[in-house]
Amino acid sequence: MTTAFGGRFAQAIICHRPKVADPERKLAIPSKRSAPESRSSTFFGLQDASRQSMAARPELNRREAILATGGILAASACQPSSSEATQQEGYSKGSEDLSQSLEARVQEFTLSNGLHFIVLERSIAPIVSCHTYADVGAFDEVDGQTGSPRIGTKDYAKEAPILGALDEVFYSMKEAEASGRVALAQKLNDQMQKLEEQAAAFSIPNEFGATLSQAGAAGLNATTSHDATRYFMAMPANKLELWFALEAERFRAPVFRELYSEKRVVFEERRMRVDDSPMGKFQESFAAQAMTNNYRRPVIGYPADLALLGRREVQSFFNEHYGPQRLSIAVVGDVHVDVVQKLAEKYFGGWQSMSSLPQAGSPSDTEPLPRPEGGSRHFEQGSKAGPLLMQAYYRPSMTSKDAVLLDIICDLLSGSRTSRLYTQLVETGQAYHANAVPSYPGEKHPNALVLFGQPSSGVSLQALDKAFQKETQGLIHNGPSAKEMARIKKATKLTLVDGIRSNTNMASALCSYHVNAGSWKKLLSDLEQVDQLTAADVQEVAAATFQEDNLYTGYMLKEDPVTGKKNSTV
Structure with missing residues (x-):
């Protein structure tokens, strides 16, 4: 059993269920012939998050994080420029100047309980972006277990016994179902529905979000992934202190009061995105066959x-992770960092962990590739x-020295209308679309570079x-041309314009690099690597990656709905 806790129910802490972004790394399938999509992944025919403006979403892929950071570093005295020429000039500064600029402005501290804070002062406008990054996702779930608070309740003293009774009835119902006692299971199900109605009388739906929104908060949301x-x-x-008070409350004393109703929502989402989605079924089956890790x-x-998941399992997972x-x-x-540290000590300082897990940090760089052996x-x-x-080519995690080059390789293959897959396959009429994704379905652990079309x-x-x-063999033998290398460098500079103004993007990048790369400063070395890459570097990494014994292929065949006959062509 695999709970969806890391991917879903962690978002419902204290009964807060925000508008949820796509929960999985997926591949977007455009209709017929089209321009190349961004290489970040979506599937199921839904819009790829990476196709949105960077400022409109909180998560950046590795390359976008590098770009956004470079742009902010290039801005003088924290003040972003609207001039593209200024952005490009700033990007070309030496890495030493960039490092000194950011290191002087980013401050860090860690509370005695291990909670780490990163603070970047940007006095452009009287607003602040807060990004809480939990180093836990669906990858961390165990096989067989996947999927005195005041916020959200009118009277917790009266609500708590009802929630406890709900749990007892739920587990009794599951025992009855497992033993084949259908009539008893139905009776207990009816009893559960009545208890849910009673509990709902005390619940204040989305009080967490409503309280922050009334104070002027915008973009309140949560996302999940494997990582x-x-x-x-x-x-x-x-209003920063209000956020601190509420955020500490929901993490220190969560009540998963709407778990059972939330489960019904997740079942419906799964039905739409997987069970009733032909591409969803293929993606799930392909990952199960092609990947050997979580x-x-x-x-x-x-x-x-999901059917067996109750509040006990969710609470246990929460306590541990x-x-x-x-x-x-x-x-x-x-x-200012002094203000942030004072609030952090006040609201989070007394929180003691119930987990034996170590400090959040980058995964081991010795994890094996998730490549099936034999067969x-x-x-x-x-x-x-x-x-x-x-086509899935196995690759190491984002901490690998080759990770940035793998991103660049995907940009060369499908980053624009002048990319190789588009000019050689789409424009020539061989494919309606062809795309490349550098890390699928996650990037924290060894994964796959995926080509799909x-x-x-x-x-x-x-x-x-x-x-x-x-x-791919052409990239190995001939390497990228000088024109292609120039395009990549230019695209890097132009993307700065979109990312430079967003506090939210920077908060995301700082957290992600701190956890997954060991330090946010890895952004600087990645930025330098992009600026200094050569065609020979690209060839070397392409040769190591695009090998037949490193490849897993998947064909989704066209199936006749009447006869069931399968065909590899339209």
């Missing part, structure tokens, strides 16, 4: 696991949405498979 769970918002700087499991969980030593908080905006490395599945090709009418999956391999 982490994030909570974030922006609000007037003079990336093989969906963030949203499996139905059988959401202690202060597993959290990092970034505060970026019109703040076929090819998977096929029929679908009315086919055909679709996926939809063949044009009359083109088989086998032919598109060979065409993909021709392009």
Whole structure:
């Protein structure tokens, strides 16, 4: 059983259920021939988060984090410029100047309980962005277990016994179902519904979010992935203490009071995105076959696991994985580190962890690649949405010295209308679309660089498979041209314009690099690596990655809805 806790129920702490971003790394499938999509992943036909403006979303992929940081460093005296020329000039500064600029402004401290804070003062406007990064995701769930507070209740003393009775009835119902006592299970289910109604009378839905929104908070949300769970918002700087009080309350004393109703929502989301989605089924099956580590499991969980999930399991997982030593908080905006530290000690200082897990930090760089040993490395599945090709090349985690180059390789393959997959496959009529994703389905642990595409009418999956391999081999043997390298450098500079103004982006990047790379300062070395990369560097990493014995392929075959016959062409 795999709970969806890391991917779902952690977001519902103290009954707060925000608007949830896509819970999983997925691949966006555009309709017919189209321009190349951003290489960050979505699937199920939903919009890829990376196609949104960087300022509109809290999570940056590795390359965007580098770009946003470079842009902010280039701004003089924390004041962003609207001039593209200024951005490009700033980006070209030496890494030593950039390092000194950021190191002088970023302050860090750690409470005695292990909770780490990163503070970046940017006095552009009287607002502040807060980003809480929990170093726990669906990857951390165990096989077999996947998927006195005041906030959110009118009277917890009266509510608590009802919630306890709900748990007892739930577990009794599951025992009755397991033993085949159908009539008793139905009776207990009816009793559960009545108890839920009683509990609802005491609940104040979304009081956490409503309280912050009334104080001027914007962008209040949470996202989850295989790698982490994030909570974030922006609000007037003079309301920072309110955020501290509420954030500490929900982490120090959570009540999962709407777990059972939340489960029904998750079941419905799974039905729409996986069970009733042809591409969703293929993605889930492909990951289960192609990955040998915990990336093989969906963030949203499996139905059988969700059905057995109760508040005891959720509370146990929370106690183990959401202690202060597993959290990092970034505060970026019109703040001073002394104020932040005073508030942190006041509201989080007395919180003691119930977990034996160590301090949040980067994973081991000795983890093996999630590559199946022996047997076929090819998977096929029929679908009315086919055909679709996926090529998964196994790669190390984001802490690898080659991680930045793998991002650049994907930009060369599918980063624009002049990229190789677009010009050689889409424009020539071999594919409706062709794309590359540098890390799938996560990046904290060893994962896969994925190429995926939809063949044009009359083109088989086998032919598109060979065409993909021709392009990757071409990158190995010939390397990127001087024109391609110039395009990558220029794209790097231009992207700064979008990321430079966002406190939220910076808060996300600082937290992510601190946890996954060991320090936010790894941003600086990554920025320098992008600026200094050569065609020979690209060739070397491409040669090590695009090997036949490092490849797992997946064919989603076109299935006739009447006859069930499967075909590799449209």
